[in-house]
């Protein structure tokens with residue numbers, strides 16, 4: 096920002112937390128309202144924080160209809176599938192038409208305001224149409240990641256109780272069709288709750304069996320409703336727009352319930368101030384619509400601002416590891432949002448691929464979802480010559496809590512830190528036991544004082560008690576939201592995330608963070624990647640076991656001496672208590688498709704327990720080799 100009179104970060108942030116109602120009322124001007132709100136914030140019932148009650152608005156109107164006047168012919172959605180070779184462009188006018196056809200189809204199947212619609216879909220345009228169609232008519236969508244198998248799907252059907260399920264014949268992964276309908280049918284056999292209808296988008300990838308009259312083919316409804324006019328249903332700002340289940344990294348997934356008005360206001364602000372996205376520009380998020388990043392930054396935020404969004408079906412390495420860069424060049428994408436895990440995958444490929452395409456349109460790369468290790472962050476930044484912006488948030492918050500906002504260039508990104516608090520988040524690091532604020536440089540639980548800003552979870556779907564108990568009861572005398580992550584703040588106000596509070600293990604009375612042990616081990620030159628878990632131990636309570644992937648150069652060396660060297664390194668750095676009892680060598684670590692380490696599953700195997708739901712596991716071999724790796728130590 097060259098304008099020296101423009102407000103600076105410190106001023107904007109201070110205003111957002113000191114005068115939240117004035118700040119958010121101003122931000123709300125960027126959204127169309129059918130009727131103004133009664134109050135900016137209803138503070139009568141903490142920890143609940145209804146934003147803009149009484150205000151009438153509609154997410155689909157704000158994301159689609161209102162752009163028709165000036166951007167009807169601009170691309171709204173660009174669909175790229177390297178799985179099927181299909182690339183399609185939908186202008187705002189075309190998107191408007193498609194969403195109305197889908198909305199009319201859902202209405203024909205009985206969907207009304209407040210009904211839930213479960214969307215179990217691959218990354219195809221109809222998935223986006225279905226989301227927008229739901230919010231258009233006031234229905235509540237619940238997108239379930241297409242990689243989930245029947246058990247996980249059944250649990251979400253049971254919890255969300257959808258009237259209609261929208262699905263497809265199949266997804267595709269690595270060029271192979273993955274039939275969805277049999278998984279859905281199996282889930283419906285397990286679930287007590289039954290939807291009235293299942294709407295199937297037939298991609299022609301595989302055959303599917305149709306159960307009459309429950310199952311309906313979208314192709315048939317699409318023809319019938321081709322010219323449908325479906326007006327937006329104006330809903331209260333506090334009307335739920337969707338339910339999205341958390342990743343389940345730490346246990347039973349929580350149904351995050353999002354509102355309508357606050358979410359629209361917060362996402363619009365985040366796209367402008369945090370990401371620096373402008374109307375007419377192109378945003379490319381490589382996430383999946385099944386995750387929160389997909390909801391907020393594939394679908395809603397880019398469209399709310401009038402940008403073009405890219406919907407990508409494919410992997411980061413097919414047809415080759417330059418596919419992201421090819422898409423950016425071809426569609427002149429301005430901003431990329433991806434995950435550290437995707438960058439680590441690219442790091443294993445030929446670096447020349449990073450320079451094959453013209454990336455002059457690209458301004459910045461945003462990475463989130465897990466800790467961004469310094470080597471990977473620097474590698475991306477240096478290889479591409481573009482700023483890499485780490486940002487920290489949760490399914491619960493819906494948009495970044497910590498970042499270095501693009502609108503305030505005086506806040507420079509720092510390797511190893513996701514940055515500073517974003518507007519509206521009263522972030523405070525607290526002592527684990529009494530909730531007292533910790534000093535600068537000290538480790539504390541990352542917490543946020545009530546109220547959470549607009550756009551964050553309203554409650555846990557159907558379970559206010561779980562919402563209050565899970566997130567707000569850590570410190571009985573304080574009204575604070577716990578993230579269950581550890582953090583540290585430096586003297587300049589930058590935060591570092593030190594892992595999850597339940598990743599703490601207790602070894603002979605010493606409380607150790609597995610993430611700290613992991614960081615220490617990964618700094619050893621022979622180590623490519625590591626996961627540390629706490630395993631029950633009759634003598635010490637728990638013992639740390641490390642699962643290590645060696646770098647290619649170190650793999651050739653003698654395993655025992657590598658293990659000794661790593662143990663000695665931990666001894667020297669963190670002390671003997673932190674030294675893992677076992678160091679097991681593996682060739683890969685089990686992760687979810689969204690790149691999150693499945694420590695819970697590793698730990699279960701170490702303790703001889705059932706690892707539980709593994710349907711999002713990226714690479715089954717990574718888990719299968721664990722017993723052998725343990726046996727070899």
Ligand code: ATP
Pocket residue numbers: 341342343344345346347348349462463464465466467485486487488489490491513578579580592594595691
């Ligand atoms: P569950 O809550 O069901 O166990 P989950 O926490 O893995 O699942 P998400 O909401 O997808 O589900 O992930 C949010 C978590 O991811 C954060 O609480 C944090 O632990 C981690 N995380 C996200 N972004 C970052 C980041 N930039 N740096 C470090 N950790 C991050």
Ligand code: MG
Pocket residue numbers: 341489
């Ligand atoms: Mg979580």
